[in-house]
Amino acid sequence: MLTHRRTSNASYVRGFCSRFSTVLSGAALSLLIFSNSFGATILLNDTWADADRTNTSLPNDSATWIGQSSGNGTTTVTAGALNFSPPPSNSLKAWEYFTSDNSAPDANQPHNSVTQLSVGQQMLMSVSFQVQGVTATTGKNFRFGLFFDPTDARVESDTNSDGGGGTAPWTDATGYCIQVPLTSASNSSPFQMGKRTVSNSSLLGSTGAYTLAPTGGQTYSMANNTTYTLQMLLNVVSASQLDVTSSLLQGATLLASQTVSDLGTSFGGTAVTGALPGNTSIYTKFDQLFFRNSDNTQASSISFSNWRVEIVVPEPTSIALFGFGATCITCLRRRRR
16 A cells, blocks of 8 residues: 555656646746746836826836937827837937936936846846837847946937937947847847947947847737737846846737847857957946837837836745746656656
8 A cells, every 4th residue: 555655646746747847838937937926126117108208207207318310200209108100211219217216317427326236136128019000021120228328427318319419428338138120020030139248339229339149039920009018138147147038928928039148258159249348247237228210111100108127036936936847847857768
C-alpha cells in the first residue's frame, strides 16, 4: 500500500506540474509579465481627459510638447484624446516629462526628481492609440522611447526640432527606444529596439544614434477605429543587465513581442558603439517619454488615448509563482529524458 501511494502521489505531482506549466505558457505568461496586479507606482497616466495638453498635475496630467511644421498637419486635443494629422513629408514629434515624486517637472539643470531604477525594479511604458487610413509598410517609423538628458534643462516648449531646439540639447540624451511599422504585413521582424549610445543631434530621428538589437517580433495587422497598446518594459535584472521587452497588444491579446538584454557593452548581442558617457553600463535614469512619426505614409491620422509610465516591483507571491513554474518545467524536462 505504501508503494502504491508513493506512485500515485508522484503521478499526481507530475500531472499537476504539466497542467501548471501549460497555464504559464503563451499568452498567459505574457499577461503575468505585464499584469498591473503587481505593486506599481504611477509616474504618468495622461488621458487628456480635460481636453488640455498644456497643464501639469502629475501623475494624471503632464504638459505635452509638440514639434510639427507650421501648416503641415494638425494637432487637436479632445476630451480623452490627443489627435494628430501627420504632415505629408515632415516628421511629427511629441514628448512629456514625469518625476519620481509626481512634483511638477522643472526647467532647471540638474532636473528635479529624476526616476532612477534599482535592481529588481521594472519601468513599464504603455501608449494606447487608434489609427485611420493605415497602410502596410516595412518602414519602422512609429517610434517611442524613454530618455534622460544629463546636461541640459528639460525642453518645456513647442519646438519643431529633432534635437530639442537651436542648441540641440538632446544630443547627449540616453535611453532606450522601440521602432515599429503601424502594420507589418510585409515585415516578418517588425520590432527594432535600440540603446542610445552615440552623440547625435536627433533624439529619435536617426538610427545612427543607437546601438541596435537584431529585429524581432511577429507579423501583425492593424485596423481603423481599433485601440492598440505599444509597451516597453525595462527590467533591471542586476547591476550589469537590463532586459528590454517590447509588446504590441490589441486589448488583452498579445500580437507581437520581443525581449533583448542590455549587458552594458552589448545590446541584444550587438557590441555597443559610440561614446556617450555611461553607455557601456545599463541606463537606469529616466524622466522623458518621447514620440516620433516620420510622415503620413503609414496612417492619415493617429489618436492617442493614454500615455502611461509606472514603476513595477513584482510581489513576493508573483516571484514565487514564477519560481514554482520554472521548477515544474525543469522537473518535466528531467522526467522526459
